[in-house]
Amino acid sequence: MAAEYAERASRLPHAVVWTRGAEGGEAVTVLPDGCMDLLWTEGRLLVAGPDTRAYRPGLGAQGPWAGIRFHPGTAPALLGVPANELRDRRVELADIWSAADEVRHFTEGVDAAADPAAALEELALRFAADSPPPDPLLRAVVASLAAGRSVAATAESVGLGARRLHRLALNAFGYGPKTLARILRLQRALALARSGVPFAETAARAGFADQAHLARDVRELTGEPLSGLVRQ
Known part of the structure; x- marks a missing residue:
């Protein structure tokens, strides 16, 4: 250990x-x-x-x-x-x-x-x-994607076009908003599964199409099955 x-x-x-x-x-x-x-x-x-x-x-x-x-x-x-x-x-x-x-x-x-x-x-x-204060627009983007809203809905909610949001995201988050949304969805799923929510319900509540979609995404992002991550 x-x-x-x-x-x-x-x-x-x-x-x-x-x-x-x-x-x-x-x-x-x-x-x-x-x-x-x-x-x-x-x-x-x-x-x-x-x-x-x-x-x-x-x-x-x-x-x-x-x-x-x-x-x-x-x-x-x-x-x-x-x-x-x-x-x-x-x-x-x-x-x-x-x-x-x-x-x-x-x-x-x-x-x-x-x-x-x-x-x-x-x-x-x-x-x-010694730095400028955090940009509230960035916090709004994270909050929207973390809540499971789509990239298009997030861009509209913060008053940005899709291309400008993508450029902003690369500088602030390191990748585009679609990747950030996928990573935040993974974290939602992990929190649910680790709290004891069954995997099928976790998939639905976290925004996956089904449990198979959840399993594939977890494998692609972490290299491990969800069950193994829950035990850690």
């Missing part, structure tokens, strides 16, 4: 602070969720871009780890990089920012902290203070 994982709400609105100890066995698979993370492990600060498929850490990912998980669409403004440039990638913060000395200073500060997760949160709050 992997070492213990814990998370809490961040003082940064709509973000989550999480920690994981050193891996004691198989590394944990990270499922796509529309989010981006600022990551720390000893001596390193990284950014996890938005995933379109399950991410399985390789060798050298034993940890311990701390992270800030940003609400979909909020990290690009804080980090100064379009989300689509980081899609399906884990990138050193120093490779994104030209100020290598500044990144080294940040890393050393988190390394030396008694509570690295709290120090990482302070760093994220500092980034947020």
